[in-house]
Amino acid sequence: GAGVSQSPSNKVTEKGKDVELRCDPISGHTALYWYRQRLGQGLEFLIYFQGNSAPDKSGLPSDRFSAERTGESVSTLTIQRTQQEDSAVYLCASSLRGGPNTDTQYFGPGTRLTVL
């Protein structure tokens, strides 16, 4: 079956603009995760959805970042008033189960965001 897909694959934007990143998880996966990876650095957890709810939003770097998930499927990560430090690859992952029974996370190819 289809894996996790993300769009766009690349996004170049000007400082101060808003961007929206999309993630389509594997069908039937209840848990969805967003991560950020800056160049040469490790993965940074942003937010986790169990169904359409996000139990913990503390990983979001600032109030310019928001995310939602609808229909226990697609998720969007929105960054308002982008800054140059937002430049990174944004990775989405999904797993069949979340919470204490969390299992293998399957990752999408990522969206490379460049803020000029």
Place this chain on the structure above:
Amino acid sequence: KQEVTQIPAALSVPEGENLVLNCSFTDSAIYNLQWFRQDPGKGLTSLLLIQSSQREQTSGRLNASLDKSSGRSTLYIAASQPGDSATYLCAVPDSNYQLIWGAGTKLIIKP
């Protein structure tokens, strides 16, 4: 607070050798541990997931072990191939089920 460390940061070995990558974690109360590989310009691929009740998992030439009491996991790669060249990451979920990641081991297999 859970911390994950991977040693070495980089490793270069000739093709055909067996090798071991190390991962350590500070809080042994983990649900599971996952090993991933990341290829340049590509996403992450899950290699193996070991549940907290398991001691090892095998997939092809890969074998991952888990010793919760000592806070360690190893990824053993047998008969390495140039296609194994990638960055290998281990990760464990914390109490909020977020994955806490090691910094990775960059592996280069020389033909």
